[in-house]
Amino acid sequence: MPRKASLFRLSMGDPGDVSAIEACLADGRLKPDAIAAILGKTEGNGCVNDFTRAYATQSLRAMLARYLEPHAVETVPLVMSGGTEGALSPHWIVIAAEKAEDAVTPGPALAIGTAITPPLSPSEIGRPAQAFRVRDAVRCAMARAEIDSPADVQFVQVKCPLLTAARAATVGGDVATVDMLKSMGLSRGASALGVGLALDELRDMPGDMIGADRSIWSSRASCSAGIELMACEVVVLGQSPGWCGPLRIASTVMADAIDAASVRSLLARVPGDPALAVRAVLAKAEASSNGMVRGQRHTMLEDSDISATRHARGFVGGVLAGLVGHTELFVSGGAEHQGPDGGGPVSIIYSLQASDLGT
Amino acid sequence: MPRKASLFRLSMGDPGDVSAIEACLADGRLKPDAIAAILGKTEGNGCVNDFTRAYATQSLRAMLARYLEPHAVETVPLVMSGGTEGALSPHWIVIAAEKAEDAVTPGPALAIGTAITPPLSPSEIGRPAQAFRVRDAVRCAMARAEIDSPADVQFVQVKCPLLTAARAATVGGDVATVDMLKSMGLSRGASALGVGLALDELRDMPGDMIGADRSIWSSRASCSAGIELMACEVVVLGQSPGWCGPLRIASTVMADAIDAASVRSLLARVPGDPALAVRAVLAKAEASSNGMVRGQRHTMLEDSDISATRHARGFVGGVLAGLVGHTELFVSGGAEHQGPDGGGPVSIIYSLQASDLGT
Amino acid sequence: MPRKASLFRLSMGDPGDVSAIEACLADGRLKPDAIAAILGKTEGNGCVNDFTRAYATQSLRAMLARYLEPHAVETVPLVMSGGTEGALSPHWIVIAAEKAEDAVTPGPALAIGTAITPPLSPSEIGRPAQAFRVRDAVRCAMARAEIDSPADVQFVQVKCPLLTAARAATVGGDVATVDMLKSMGLSRGASALGVGLALDELRDMPGDMIGADRSIWSSRASCSAGIELMACEVVVLGQSPGWCGPLRIASTVMADAIDAASVRSLLARVPGDPALAVRAVLAKAEASSNGMVRGQRHTMLEDSDISATRHARGFVGGVLAGLVGHTELFVSGGAEHQGPDGGGPVSIIYSLQASDLGT
Amino acid sequence: MPRKASLFRLSMGDPGDVSAIEACLADGRLKPDAIAAILGKTEGNGCVNDFTRAYATQSLRAMLARYLEPHAVETVPLVMSGGTEGALSPHWIVIAAEKAEDAVTPGPALAIGTAITPPLSPSEIGRPAQAFRVRDAVRCAMARAEIDSPADVQFVQVKCPLLTAARAATVGGDVATVDMLKSMGLSRGASALGVGLALDELRDMPGDMIGADRSIWSSRASCSAGIELMACEVVVLGQSPGWCGPLRIASTVMADAIDAASVRSLLARVPGDPALAVRAVLAKAEASSNGMVRGQRHTMLEDSDISATRHARGFVGGVLAGLVGHTELFVSGGAEHQGPDGGGPVSIIYSLQASDLGT
Ligand SMILES: [Ca+2]
Ligand SMILES: [Ca+2]
Ligand SMILES: [Ca+2]
Ligand SMILES: [Ca+2]
Numbered sequence A, B, C, D: 001m002p003r004k005a006s007l008f009r010l011s012m013g014d015p016g017d018v019s020a021i022e023a024c025l026a027d028g029r030l031k032p033d034a035i036a037a038i039l040g041k042t043e044g045n046g047c048v049n050d051f052t053r054a055y056a057t058q059s060l061r062a063m064l065a066r067y068l069e070p071h072a073v074e075t076v077p078l079v080m081s082g083g084t085e086g087a088l089s090p091h092w093i094v095i096a097a098e099k100a101e102d103a104v105t106p107g108p109a110l111a112i113g114t115a116i117t118p119p120l121s122p123s124e125i126g127r128p129a130q131a132f133r134v135r136d137a138v139r140c141a142m143a144r145a146e147i148d149s150p151a152d153v154q155f156v157q158v159k160c161p162l163l164t165a166a167r168a169a170t171v172g173g174d175v176a177t178v179d180m181l182k183s184m185g186l187s188r189g190a191s192a193l194g195v196g197l198a199l200d201e202l203r204d205m206p207g208d209m210i211g212a213d214r215s216i217w218s219s220r221a222s223c224s225a226g227i228e229l230m231a232c233e234v235v236v237l238g239q240s241p242g243w244c245g246p247l248r249i250a251s252t253v254m255a256d257a258i259d260a261a262s263v264r265s266l267l268a269r270v271p272g273d274p275a276l277a278v279r280a281v282l283a284k285a286e287a288s289s290n291g292m293v294r295g296q297r298h299t300m301l302e303d304s305d306i307s308a309t310r311h312a313r314g315f316v317g318g319v320l321a322g323l324v325g326h327t328e329l330f331v332s333g334g335a336e337h338q339g340p341d342g343g344g345p346v347s348i349i350y351s352l353q354a355s356d357l358g359t
Helices: A019-026 A053-063 A070-075 A128-144 A165-170 A180-197 A260-268 A308-324 B021-028 B052-064 B071-077 B126-146 B163-168 B180-199 B260-268 B307-326 C019-026 C052-064 C069-075 C129-145 C165-170 C182-199 C262-270 C308-324 D021-026 D054-064 D070-075 D127-146 D165-170 D180-198 D260-268 D309-322
Strands: A003-012 A033-040 A079-080 A091-099 A109-116 A153-160 A221-227 A233-239 A248-252 A278-285 A329-334 A346-349 B003-011 B035-042 B076-083 B090-101 B108-118 B153-160 B221-225 B233-240 B246-256 B278-285 B330-331 B344-351 C003-011 C033-041 C078-083 C090-098 C111-114 C153-160 C221-225 C233-240 C247-254 C277-283 C329-331 C342-353 D005-009 D035-042 D078-082 D091-099 D108-117 D153-160 D222-225 D235-238 D247-254 D280-287 D330-333 D344-351
Touching: A003 A019, A003 A248, A003 A278, A019 A053, A019 A109, A033 A109, A033 A329, A053 A070, A053 A079, A053 C052, A070 A233, A070 A278, A070 B330, A079 A153, A079 A221, A079 A278, A079 C233, A109 A128, A128 A153, A128 A180, A128 A233, A128 B221, A128 B307, A128 D247, A153 A180, A153 A248, A153 A346, A180 A221, A180 B090, A180 D035, A221 A278, A221 A346, A233 C165, A248 B153, A248 B330, A260 A308, A260 A346, A260 B307, A278 A308, A308 B260, A329 B221, B003 B021, B003 B108, B003 B246, B003 B278, B021 B052, B035 B108, B035 B330, B035 C182, B035 C308, B052 B071, B052 B076, B071 B246, B076 B153, B076 B233, B076 B330, B090 D247, B108 B126, B108 B278, B126 B180, B126 C262, B153 B180, B153 B344, B153 C153, B163 B278, B221 B278, B233 B246, B233 C182, B260 B307, B278 B307, B307 B330, C003 C247, C003 C277, C019 C052, C019 C090, C019 D165, C033 C052, C033 C069, C033 C111, C052 C078, C052 D005, C069 D070, C078 C153, C078 C221, C111 C129, C129 C153, C129 C182, C129 C233, C153 C182, C153 C247, C153 C342, C182 C221, C221 C247, C221 C277, C221 C342, C233 C247, C247 C262, C262 C308, C262 C342, C262 D309, C277 C308, C308 C329, C308 D260, C308 D309, D005 D021, D005 D108, D005 D247, D005 D280, D021 D054, D035 D054, D035 D309, D035 D330, D054 D070, D054 D127, D078 D153, D108 D165, D127 D153, D127 D235, D153 D180, D153 D247, D153 D344, D180 D222, D222 D280, D235 D247, D247 D260, D260 D309, D260 D344, D309 D330
Parallel strands: A033 A079, A153 A221, A278 A329, B035 B076, B153 B221, B278 B330, C033 C078, C153 C221, C277 C329, D035 D078, D153 D222, D280 D330
Antiparallel strands: A003 A091, A033 A091, A109 A233, A109 A248, A153 A233, A248 A346, A278 A346, B003 B090, B035 B090, B108 B233, B108 B246, B153 B233, B246 B344, B278 B344, C003 C090, C033 C090, C111 C233, C111 C247, C153 C233, C247 C342, C277 C342, D005 D091, D035 D091, D108 D235, D108 D247, D153 D235, D247 D344, D280 D344
């Protein structure tokens, strides 16, 4: 029996506000056991001291405990990404997966699979070992999603750890960096290269590539770092004939921060009116390392008052909002080895049924 | 003899870097006496303690002193606006005006006129008196630009003062507010309403309208506050049959922070390829006061780490950059009574001669 | 039978880290039913969008639920104050109160009483009604602490609400201000004046005094605002003959941000070595509204990159840490009507038994 | 004939306000040719994009041009340090040196000597070559100050360069780091070790010591980085029998951010009342790299909203202001190899003549 994915994009009044999700559970639109993953775009700074992510996670688990067994509560993938700069609107994206008992639109359709690596040692963060762990988890998640070919994977969201002084001390200082903010970038980068390995986008990964050779990147990795976990949580989204239903997913890569053309082309692939059909937009944003965008100087890397990832999220969020027509966009910052330097992957999940409310 | 406007949009390496302007003067492309106004988008925070504006002004005057008489150095309108969030690129816009001795494209063409109010008393800042002063200056500038009809005015840039504790003390505390950041908003708002009065967009201005009745606004005012002056410096841009040359100006109003449609319509009015024809883009951005954009919550007014005007500039800068194709956009923040709440005017200056380099 | 207060000052690894408190409960040093109040100094920005306060509160309640009945979990006073700028160290202060069954140092000794106002209407926040509510709650808390005379009250900690756009809308906009950050100041100020009324420090409270007449202040009020509640939570600390044990409390007022002399005098009143005897330091800090400290200009009110309350907490935190000798100081910002303009109350809780560990 | 130093500590209304210095020149208190160095504590963020330093420098040079020959204007040492967090007050410290024609208090007295290295190649910044350059400049400055023994040197202020992407490109990327903020730290550290070499505080300097071995430090180096120059500007302050007059200088080292005891001891060495005698206080502040202060956790290195150097300046500024009694303190951030990790040198310049106004 094929499976069918549903997607609920829900507003959050604050990082602890899970009421919109609970409403879906309470009225039966969402079955607790069907929850495959919950993504949250929370209104913190998205950098080191962003506690909205942990607050949201704790709030989700407390609510889910009223609907799920403890083991399920602890293991459902929760991917929180901080930062809603500019007019970006904080929101949840709940993806559910169920057996398709009724007749529904045949696939190939949106497919989801998740996996989690074992906890990493602090020594592994930002280094090849992390990439290999993520590669294995992606392959596992693909299998769970019944996605056989890497070409059918459209977006891989990875939640990865970061280094703290305390964690570095536990391994005698044998870490990639002592800078917490920098460790976030290396962790994201290593995770992205792991996705690239799993999707056959790259074959090898020399030890000195991470954070250094920006010409190597995955077109479909989206990685966010946080202090909340030591493992890498992987969510694979793609299409599979083993799945049915009206949801589809497509992706592209923004070559730079203002590459609206690529996104317009992506939206043009949506049958019908994108304003009605598109259910979710997931994107990566970053400040190009050479300080330029199409020959013009940017100041994101020199602003000591506002982190470059905050600048990039707000700006690229604007580019995308102008194209999509609303602000509930899952834009995360720090796109190391995710798309080219200064650019990043963009994915849209849309429905073939424009009147398909909430899914 | 008709006049002809030229426009030079030049990169700035830092707020004190006037070298690109000086190069134009040195090689004769720009005649010192022809300088009508210099606008600068500098990389400060655009709020109270933004000293890049004063630094840029001082740098400009020091350079101009090598080309102009002292009186001219002191009086050429210099309008500095701080804030280049996201990928926005710091730049100068020099507008020159000369008698058109050679045969050129006939008008009506881009016309510029400037005027300055007398210094305001601190008691007048953010109050009706300021609006009336600005109204009078706009009318004066229109006359100098030979723009007879308000309908031919496309964009009025006003540089206005702000209140400091010291200034408030000089009038015994009889001021609109004791909050410096708030005084910037009231000053911008009063200036905008003054523009509206001059352009017949509103007839009266009750004393309690400023900063309160957001339904009253000018469609063509762009106001920026700073500590550097106590007067209001007014630059009127429009079209006049008394001017010739290939430059034209058109404007629209963004209804909200993601109103890309209005800007697309504006760009569609440009003959030829906007990517080649458009010479400058001037826009106002702000965070809607109700905390929403098309029904979705934004966090700009609640972020105690980043000022709402900084958020708005970076985000709307992204919307515009995705449409225009580059990042040298003159986006300023704080659009009180400039366009509707959450939106603001956008103006483009373009050339009928796509090959018209630098002008 | 007299009561005895105990105080536990415990480190927190992050705003959700309640492990140090749970350790005290687990090994019996702290009895769950004895918890009178928990104060938390969390590492958020202490302003509007500081979610560390709510995260800490949620974490505390989840942990207490393992030790207390639901009603107790919901009603134990939890006062979270955000902001640990400079070297200030995030920590909990748990105050317990029990019947003194064993022979202990006779009083008068540290006494604690708590009360909570009914939820305020948004219309009441920052207005006289709030002050009267707080006055009544302080009197109630004094009675519960068996403190008969206002002179025996040393420190009143109030957690008060703030205004949001949504809350303002529920009362048709009939609110003291539409600015969330400003509402925090008015709420703190109104609460402080309420404390002053209860302690007979002022007799009347004209409606226009709040946030305006800075010459009126309470010497013992410490007020912190947050979005987490609509009521005012009051914790009264003082001394009473109805209490025994080795803990004592004394307070002073810093006349300005660098008034170390007052604090030295306060510390000199401690018998023995303050470094061993002092168990907790509670202080209020703020930026003087006239922009000066002893004739020298400060920039705290003009820094658009860092909120004035953050500046003040870090700086006054340094003044105090240099005197006290460590950084676990409960310094909160925004001292409107709490001590003079630019200054604020400081209170120390100390033990007559220097070897009295953890209490 | 001996020389005599004078010191003028003057308020600045904003980074471009040189009026207080000009007033001293105009009324003859300060002779233009006598200016040995001008230090400025400006109200920028003190990090990468702090343009108050360049603005102040430009303002000073423009003013000095009215009093000095062009060569002198260009070469008088101007050392701008950004960051006046907390209540720290922006100010100038002008040190003058003249032949002592009148009978004055005999020395040894405050002595000043300055020197500047050749411009560094970007490849040298943050590397041993920079340390050696600074060592040579310190020796040269000592000779100019007639300070023969390193033990008589009390404070060496160094203004050093930082790396930008553009500068790195000119040497094919052969630089110590590509991170501008990090390059400031390495540049400060290399400069400090150069001071240490000149003062015989260390003998060798292995190539991998800079920024790594925090146990190696100078007790009298104070280094500030900025984008404004490529050379290292060195100002040596100490005492010499070749100098006379009432000014003296003494220094100590704060072992950590709250080491008030060392500073109290230093102030106790001042004859008379320090409140009247002390003319200037110069100090370095930083966030300890292990995240702790006397066993308590600090959050300065994890706050992605406020740079650690800003936190440290404001906090240590508070510690010092509580001891000194005013806020015109020259506290600069980033004390790599300047004093121990988390601490830094503190120097006071005081007068034997309490009634000695302005000098
Ligand atoms: Ca990328
Ligand atoms: Ca507007
Ligand atoms: Ca106060
Ligand atoms: Ca140090």
